[in-house]
Amino acid sequence: MADVNRQWLLRARPQKHLRLDDFEYREEALPAAPLADGEVRLRNIVFLCAPTMRNWMDPPGNSLYPSVPLGRPMMAPAVGRVVASANPDYAVGDRVYTMSSWQDYTTVPANAWRRPTRIADGISFVEAMGRYGLNPLTAYFGLLEVGQPKAGETLVVSGAAGSTGSTVAQIGKIKGLRVVGIAGGPAKCAWLTGECGLDAAIDYKSENVAARLAELCPSGINVFFDNVGGEILQAAIDNMAPYGRIVLCGQISSYDSDEQPRGPRNMMRLVYGSIRMQGFLCGNYSARFGEGVAALREWTAAGRIHYREDLHSGFDKLPGAFIKLFSGANEGTLLVQIADETGASR
Amino acid sequence: MADVNRQWLLRARPQKHLRLDDFEYREEALPAAPLADGEVRLRNIVFLCAPTMRNWMDPPGNSLYPSVPLGRPMMAPAVGRVVASANPDYAVGDRVYTMSSWQDYTTVPANAWRRPTRIADGISFVEAMGRYGLNPLTAYFGLLEVGQPKAGETLVVSGAAGSTGSTVAQIGKIKGLRVVGIAGGPAKCAWLTGECGLDAAIDYKSENVAARLAELCPSGINVFFDNVGGEILQAAIDNMAPYGRIVLCGQISSYDSDEQPRGPRNMMRLVYGSIRMQGFLCGNYSARFGEGVAALREWTAAGRIHYREDLHSGFDKLPGAFIKLFSGANEGTLLVQIADETGASR
Numbered sequence: 001m002a003d004v005n006r007q008w009l010l011r012a013r014p015q016k017h018l019r020l021d022d023f024e025y026r027e028e029a030l031p032a033a034p035l036a037d038g039e040v041r042l043r044n045i046v047f048l049c050a051p052t053m054r055n056w057m058d059p060p061g062n063s064l065y066p067s068v069p070l071g072r073p074m075m076a077p078a079v080g081r082v083v084a085s086a087n088p089d090y091a092v093g094d095r096v097y098t099m100s101s102w103q104d105y106t107t108v109p110a111n112a113w114r115r116p117t118r119i120a121d122g123i124s125f126v127e128a129m130g131r132y133g134l135n136p137l138t139a140y141f142g143l144l145e146v147g148q149p150k151a152g153e154t155l156v157v158s159g160a161a162g163s164t165g166s167t168v169a170q171i172g173k174i175k176g177l178r179v180v181g182i183a184g185g186p187a188k189c190a191w192l193t194g195e196c197g198l199d200a201a202i203d204y205k206s207e208n209v210a211a212r213l214a215e216l217c218p219s220g221i222n223v224f225f226d227n228v229g230g231e232i233l234q235a236a237i238d239n240m241a242p243y244g245r246i247v248l249c250g251q252i253s254s255y256d257s258d259e260q261p262r263g264p265r266n267m268m269r270l271v272y273g274s275i276r277m278q279g280f281l282c283g284n285y286s287a288r289f290g291e292g293v294a295a296l297r298e299w300t301a302a303g304r305i306h307y308r309e310d311l312h313s314g315f316d317k318l319p320g321a322f323i324k325l326f327s328g329a330n331e332g333t334l335l336v337q338i339a340d341e342t343g344a345s346r
Numbered sequence: 347m348a349d350v351n352r353q354w355l356l357r358a359r360p361q362k363h364l365r366l367d368d369f370e371y372r373e374e375a376l377p378a379a380p381l382a383d384g385e386v387r388l389r390n391i392v393f394l395c396a397p398t399m400r401n402w403m404d405p406p407g408n409s410l411y412p413s414v415p416l417g418r419p420m421m422a423p424a425v426g427r428v429v430a431s432a433n434p435d436y437a438v439g440d441r442v443y444t445m446s447s448w449q450d451y452t453t454v455p456a457n458a459w460r461r462p463t464r465i466a467d468g469i470s471f472v473e474a475m476g477r478y479g480l481n482p483l484t485a486y487f488g489l490l491e492v493g494q495p496k497a498g499e500t501l502v503v504s505g506a507a508g509s510t511g512s513t514v515a516q517i518g519k520i521k522g523l524r525v526v527g528i529a530g531g532p533a534k535c536a537w538l539t540g541e542c543g544l545d546a547a548i549d550y551k552s553e554n555v556a557a558r559l560a561e562l563c564p565s566g567i568n569v570f571f572d573n574v575g576g577e578i579l580q581a582a583i584d585n586m587a588p589y590g591r592i593v594l595c596g597q598i599s600s601y602d603s604d605e606q607p608r609g610p611r612n613m614m615r616l617v618y619g620s621i622r623m624q625g626f627l628c629g630n631y632s633a634r635f636g637e638g639v640a641a642l643r644e645w646t647a648a649g650r651i652h653y654r655e656d657l658h659s660g661f662d663k664l665p666g667a668f669i670k671l672f673s674g675a676n677e678g679t680l681l682v683q684i685a686d687e688t689g690a691s692r
Binding site: 264268276 | 595609
């Protein structure tokens, strides 16, 4: 057990680009206040750094996502262990996933959105937040439920070498799709067409994405899984096949800026193409996470899903690791482990 | 029978705003060429003037809709009578709807997109193009199939006093929805909340649409049926409820301009709201037109659908009537009848 509660607070709203200075380190005494009815207190163990967390740092406003209050710990998905419970559904020692915050100990209210989900037996904390965590589950439900792909169709994935995108692309191959990935740089593209078995990859840093999509998808794109937005979304829309489905997962191209992500310039293409554009959150499918984890475990065991992880150790690493997401430099699911499986701080 | 084939040709691509000069009148000899296999020749009788036809006047390019070639008759939906057939599915005298063109006689190829659809017995040509024509069918299938509304939900319709929009709004009331219409001017708004029975109407010419939507839809918009696009679409997106559905029918606000219709500024709202945006064409449901017409006839007979028509008579009226669509001045479905039911020219 830790003897202090370490915290990373949101010190300032980012001005255009995220900086280390936007966060502030603090230590508090261990939380001792009694829990309110329904609350659960967690010892956080592994945090996921996900691009969408950048949106939560923006001011509260006209959006459907939460805004972290200034001076409060940064909100983040985490896995951890229940250390105190005033909720009959959870016992001390339970291993859970929840929407947590950057500190050793987080008290989670009883509302539905943050309701902790139990981690399946046989899965470590790191696996529960990484290989079988939110990003691959986002890939699984986003592609299969929102994208509704049919074998033989063409799938295009943006951010294809990323944590979510690479899983989307490989599930696409498992489901019999032709898969084209869009990623930044020759190394990522080579990994996609090599180890991951994609049919083609487009390097957005050196190629004209719209022109390459037109070449590679002569009958149009049936499913576009978008992690990026902006000009890449535009290029995909210009190449969608009639009745195409656009799975809106993220818009990372504009998170770390003052601009809101813009929609397509040519809305009539959506009308005349009978094209569907659908936003979603992984949490919409939380009742079916068990099914998703089981499928991912089976494909992993069969060597059909290649997975990369960028695992950092130590509470001090949190802000720096998170910022790395927006440089395009990281490879694989970005995790920060702040305690070992027994709860000893790192 | 006419003794010449009158035509309105597309003379020039509109420069920003549509003008009468963009069309050119010509008379040809009656078409006498033998039909190719599968072709059908029609005597056009009633034309629908639909806003989306404005898009067909733009240059061919990166879009999924057709571009009328310069010097050729303007393309338009019409009903008429088969006067010659090289297609075993159609006999001389058959009354049909098809994608036709601004002339007395149109030879329709055998491809699926333009395949003529027979008009049900007991429906006049004017009714087949108006009250039971493409616009109300667009409303029927767009709202019910694409929008998937549930009784008790809130429906917002833009262009609500228009031919399609007013039918959408009234079908919404029939299906037990709370319905808010957006229209231009107090007369249109009064018609919507009076005769049509809507719960509320917003006059976009004098009111702040986003603010009024927030007031009128405190739990958010469940279904937004959009005929307009632009800032009105933006205002609706800012007020969508989680899991909301946006039915993309048209984007009239930007048709008659050099600008392509722009998508939303805040795509992350679609992601975090799990919002679906779906384009569609009425023709996607052509196999089910009979069902739609039957429902519309039943509701009309029961006095539950109020319908307005702006019927012009005479081939010479075509371009002027069409241009009227973009001034916001017309009320009701805009039809031009160029021959009587027997085929005598008007």
